[in-house]
Amino acid sequence: MYRYDLTDRTLVRERVAQFRDQTRRFLAGSLSEEEFRHLRLRNGLYIQRHAPMLRVAIPYGLLSSTQLRMLAGIARRYDRGYGHFTTRQNIQYNWPKLETVPDILADLAEVEMHAIQTSGNCIRNITSDHLAGVTLHELEDPRPWCEIIRQWSSFHPEFTYLPRKFKIAVTGAPQDRAASLVHDVGVHIVRGPNGEPGFEILAGGGLGRTPIIGQVVREFLPREHLLTYLEAILRVYNLEGRRDNLTKARIKILVRSLGIEEFTRRVEAEWELLRDQGPRVDEAQIARMRGFFNPPAYLKLPNCEPDLGKETAFRAWYRYNTAAHKVPGYRAVFISLKKPDMPPGDATDAQMELIADLADRHSFGEVRVTHTQNLLLADVEQSKAYELWQALAGAGLATPNIGTLTDMICCPGLDFCSLANAGSIDVAKLINDRFDDYDYLYDLGELEVKMSGCMNACGHHHVGHIGILGVDKGGQEWYQITIGGAAGADASLGTVIGPSVAKADVPETIARLLAVYVDHRQPDERFLDTVRRIGVKPFKERVYAAPAAA
Amino acid sequence: MPRRLLRDGRVVIDDWAYLAETEDAGSAAVRDPVATGLILTFDQWLADKAKWLGTAGRLGVVLSPAHKVEQLAPDLAHLQLIGAEFSGPSEGRGYTQGRLLRERYGWNGELRAVGYVRRDQLFFLARCGFNSFELPDSEIDSAGSAFSTFSAEYQPSNDAGLALKLQRR
Numbered sequence: 001m002y003r004y005d006l007t008d009r010t011l012v013r014e015r016v017a018q019f020r021d022q023t024r025r026f027l028a029g030s031l032s033e034e035e036f037r038h039l040r041l042r043n044g045l046y047i048q049r050h051a052p053m054l055r056v057a058i059p060y061g062l063l064s065s066t067q068l069r070m071l072a073g074i075a076r077r078y079d080r081g082y083g084h085f086t087t088r089q090n091i092q093y094n095w096p097k098l099e100t101v102p103d104i105l106a107d108l109a110e111v112e113m114h115a116i117q118t119s120g121n122c123i124r125n126i127t128s129d130h131l132a133g134v135t136l137h138e139l140e141d142p143r144p145w146c147e148i149i150r151q152w153s154s155f156h157p158e159f160t161y162l163p164r165k166f167k168i169a170v171t172g173a174p175q176d177r178a179a180s181l182v183h184d185v186g187v188h189i190v191r192g193p194n195g196e197p198g199f200e201i202l203a204g205g206g207l208g209r210t211p212i213i214g215q216v217v218r219e220f221l222p223r224e225h226l227l228t229y230l231e232a233i234l235r236v237y238n239l240e241g242r243r244d245n246l247t248k249a250r251i252k253i254l255v256r257s258l259g260i261e262e263f264t265r266r267v268e269a270e271w272e273l274l275r276d277q278g279p280r281v282d283e284a285q286i287a288r289m290r291g292f293f294n295p296p297a298y299l300k301l302p303n304c305e306p307d308l309g310k311e312t313a314f315r316a317w318y319r320y321n322t323a324a325h326k327v328p329g330y331r332a333v334f335i336s337l338k339k340p341d342m343p344p345g346d347a348t349d350a351q352m353e354l355i356a357d358l359a360d361r362h363s364f365g366e367v368r369v370t371h372t373q374n375l376l377l378a379d380v381e382q383s384k385a386y387e388l389w390q391a392l393a394g395a396g397l398a399t400p401n402i403g404t405l406t407d408m409i410c411c412p413g414l415d416f417c418s419l420a421n422a423g424s425i426d427v428a429k430l431i432n433d434r435f436d437d438y439d440y441l442y443d444l445g446e447l448e449v450k451m452s453g454c455m456n457a458c459g460h461h462h463v464g465h466i467g468i469l470g471v472d473k474g475g476q477e478w479y480q481i482t483i484g485g486a487a488g489a490d491a492s493l494g495t496v497i498g499p500s501v502a503k504a505d506v507p508e509t510i511a512r513l514l515a516v517y518v519d520h521r522q523p524d525e526r527f528l529d530t531v532r533r534i535g536v537k538p539f540k541e542r543v544y545a546a547p548a549a550a
Numbered sequence: 551m552p553r554r555l556l557r558d559g560r561v562v563i564d565d566w567a568y569l570a571e572t573e574d575a576g577s578a579a580v581r582d583p584v585a586t587g588l589i590l591t592f593d594q595w596l597a598d599k600a601k602w603l604g605t606a607g608r609l610g611v612v613l614s615p616a617h618k619v620e621q622l623a624p625d626l627a628h629l630q631l632i633g634a635e636f637s638g639p640s641e642g643r644g645y646t647q648g649r650l651l652r653e654r655y656g657w658n659g660e661l662r663a664v665g666y667v668r669r670d671q672l673f674f675l676a677r678c679g680f681n682s683f684e685l686p687d688s689e690i691d692s693a694g695s696a697f698s699t700f701s702a703e704y705q706p707s708n709d710a711g712l713a714l715k716l717q718r719r
Contacts, residue, residue: 007702014700022670038639039670121640151704157677158649161642238646243615277653279705 001062001366002147002292004112011155012109015116019043020102027099042122042160044115045101048418054093054101055118056108060128060146060170061089061369065356068367070111072352078104083352085337085345087179087409087460088167089127089369090118094416116154121162121249123153123234127169129177130370133293134378136326140189140197142172144289145226148281149187152227159234163241164249166234167206174489178371181205181214181491182463184251185233192220199226203233203263204255207457211493212252215260217267223286225271228278232271236263296364296379301329306385314389316438317400322385331382333363335375335392336399336407340432343425344410345373354395362388371487372409372448374402404441405449405510406432409460413453413470414477420453422470422477427451427506434507444514446526448487463487465528466510467494477503483513483539484531492532497540512542554690556672557660557682559697561690566610566631569594587630592617595625603628612664615643619650626657634680636665645678652679669693673700 004012019039026036037047044055056071063071071091075083078100079093086092096104108114117124126146133141149168153159159166169180172189180186186202199221205214221229237251240258255263307315322331335355338344347355355375359367362384363377370376380388392398401407408431411417413424428451435441450464454471461467467482479501482494501509516539517527531539553564566587587608595602595611602609610631611622622632632651634644644663651657662682663675669689676697685693 007704010702011700011704014702018699035639035668121642154704155674155700156705157674158645159642160674161640161645161671163642235646239618239643243640243643273654 001064002059002143002289008112008151009109012112012114012116015043015114016102016105016109019105023099023102038120041120042117043105043120044118045098046119046418048094048416051095052098052101053416054096054104054115055086056091056093056113056115057118057125058089058091058113058369059150060126060132060143061130061371062143063367063369064111065359065365065367067111067113068352068356068359070107070113072349072356074104074107075352076349081350082346082348084343084412085347085369085373085375087371087373087458088125089130089371090125091369092412094412117160119165121164121166122160123156123162123166123168125167126150126153127167127178127183127371129171129173129175130368130376131177131323131332131378132172133295134325134327134330134332135173135175136324137175138173138326139191140172141290141293142170142187142189143293144286145172145187145189146170147289147292148226148285149230152230152279156234158231159238162234162238163243164246164251166237166251168230176487176489176491179460179463179487179491181489182207182211182460182487183214185230186214187226190220192222196222198222201229201233203267204252204260205491206250206252207460207462208250209247209455209457210250210253211457211462212256213491213493214252215255217260217264224281225275226281228275228280229267229271231278232267232274235270235274236266240266295327296366298327298330298379299381301327301381301383303328304382306382310386313393313400314386316442317389317393317398318385320400320404320442321398321402322380325379327379329382331380331385333377333380333385333388334370334402335377335397336401337374337397338401338407339396339399340406340429340436342396343412343415344408344428347375351395351397354391355397358388358391372407374407400438401441403446403448405435405444405447405514406441407448409448409450409464411452411458413451417453417458419456420470421455421472422453422479423503424451424453424459424468424470427468427470427479427503430503430507431510434511444517444527446528448528449510450485460487461485462493463491464494465526465531466513468506469500471500473500479503479506481506481509481513481543483536484528486528495536497536498544509543512545513539516542553684554687555662555682555684556690556693559694561694564684566608589631589633592622599625610660610662612662613644613647615641615647617647619647619655623655626655629659631660631662632657633662633664636663636667636671638666639668641666645674648675648678648680669696672696677703677705 025031046053079095083091167183168185169178169183170187182205188200190200201218202214203217242248307318321334363379368376410424414420448465450460451468452459452461461469463485469480485494568589589610608630612633634647664684
């Protein structure tokens with residue numbers, strides 16, 4: 001993984017000093033609430049329902065075991081013994097005290113971490129494929145490019161006061177596991193007409209109040225021009241993006257109002273003037289960055305399936321919670337943070353420390369955070385899978401539900417977030433209580449349920465096969481249900497099935513949707529594909545046929 | 551009270567006055583119209599360019615966030631100061647205006663940040679080519695240290711060396 005050099009270390013330490021001074025000035029009264037808000041937000045610090053919330057960057061979701069131990073220690077020392085992993089591969093602490101935040105940042109700096117630009121109207125953490133470097137059919141490992149973009153975007157003097165937040169995702173494989181089509185900019189590693197390396201660039205995707213799928217701005221960009229092209233996009237957005245209305249300020253609204261052709265024309269015109277002035281990525285830089293992501297020292301192993309003869313629980317876990325690896329004898333192992341009695345995406349300090357130890361023992365000391373709010377050990381020997389499973393199961397980290405209904409994406413909701421209209425964690429609990437039969441879950445197959453407590457869509461409900469959106473109806477928590485959304489390479493936005501339902505009726509509503517699916521599905525057809533084939537109508541009819549609370 | 555500002559890393563008394571300020575009988579502009587430069591809004595400048603070009607003394611123009619730098623580009627030779635206005639703490643267009651003026655249009659004169667300008671913006675502003683800053687008087691004496699908030703940077707130096715020059719003082 002990337003290791004800090006003197007520049008990185010210097011910048012991160014100086015940022016800690018800067019933030020310590022800003023916090024001091026705020027507490028001393030020389031910065032107003034409003035002035036401090038603009039400063040703290042660019043450093044990941046929100047003021048939430050109960051306490052400040054600090055979001056720590058995990059660049060493209062990659063952690064060393066040392067870093068994960070530090071995250072555990074921070075959870076224990078400054079918070080209430082847990083952290084929440086997000087869809088953008090970051091971690092959030094919900095209970096730090098404002099005056100301790102500079103100390104948390106200083107601790108993070110010791111392990112080459114920070115909270116720079118994890119919130120605010122600036123370029124956010126760069127996200128990527130959690131299977132980068134280990135997945136089959138990958139064109140190129142996207143992480144060196146993520147790191148190049150991370151550095152370029154950190155403290156970029158021109159783009160720190162954008163109209164609104166700006167999220168970039170980079171992928172290098174045909175399967176899009178980073179939801180790049182619903183990012184402000186998606187960067188796809190592709191090959192040009194003559195096999196030359198470069199990128200396809202998309203812009204204008206996003207969720208929130210106005211969900212839009214990103215569109216192609218450039219089909220092929222030679223790789224040395226990546227940063228100048230991003231600068232051209234950001235510059236057009238910085239000058240032309242709306243600043244008069246917060247809900248219309250994302251780049252997706254600019255792209256939509258100009259149309260993709262006109263937006264592209266402006267970006268290309270700006271880029272023509274910029275391409276030879278701005279930073280060009282040269283071969284030496286690419287080679288240096290790639291050097292940080294060289295494959296670990298894999299053993300030469302036979303491909304062996306370790307589940308034969310083992311108990312059912314292990315076999316189910318192996319089937320659902322591990323993924324193919326490009327190196328024979330290895331598997332990528334998901335650590336489910338979706339245990340039915342835990343809020344989705346949460347991990348305790350003890351769990352994080354155990355995972356760090358297991359990473360050292362079984363996966364070259366590295367851990368990854370997935371877009372779906374789980375963790376991953378990317379390089380596990382198949383023959384060690386059983387031993388690893390036993391250790392994970394003992395800590396409540398082997399719930400065999402990856403990719404199934406209960407592997408829900410879920411925002412913190414009304415329990416923590418000051419923006420939320422409705423709870424999400426308690427709805428996740430209701431769903432878990434209702435769907436506790438694993439044979440049924442496995443029979444339903446691949447199913448992505450995504451839940452947000454408000455329009456801001458941190459839980460990505462628009463792109464869930466089943467999406468659940470919390471709405472406030474006369475002071476009551478209600479839930480609008482969508483079906484048919486998807487976040488991958490075939491991204492689509494879900495369709496609302498009808499009037500919102502009461503909290504207690506959410507599980508029954510889902511049960512009815514699934515019953516329609518089971519009635520109509522063709523062999524091996526996913527829920528999503530059935531919805532796409534037969535449309536929303538049969539689902540809608542069943543859900544609203546009779547009182548839900550039957 | 552004469553206005554103080556931070557220019558090239560030093561606190562100085564402003565030797566420029568806005569058009570509205572020249573109507574104040576006690577202003578420096580009225581006492582010494584030749585030594586005191588005249589700052590116009592872009593709209594004032596456009597409204598009667600010939601008149602302004604006919605006056606003695608130095609001329610400056612302040613762009614509002616929505617103004618395009620290219621609209622002012624043909625007039626640069628007549629100007630000694632360009633300002634970019636920051637309308638509030640979330641305004642960010644001026645950073646692009648600054649870079650464009652320095653890098654694309656080769657502006658070498660004074661580039662001034664006006665409006666909502668606070669010490670925590672100075673590092674970024676200087677990196678975008680600004681060399682003078684109208685700060686609140688309460689911040690002005692301590693703000694100079696903000697130029698050296700960071701002693702390293704990830705982006706290639708696009709600031710015509712100004713930020714670095716300021717740091718060395």
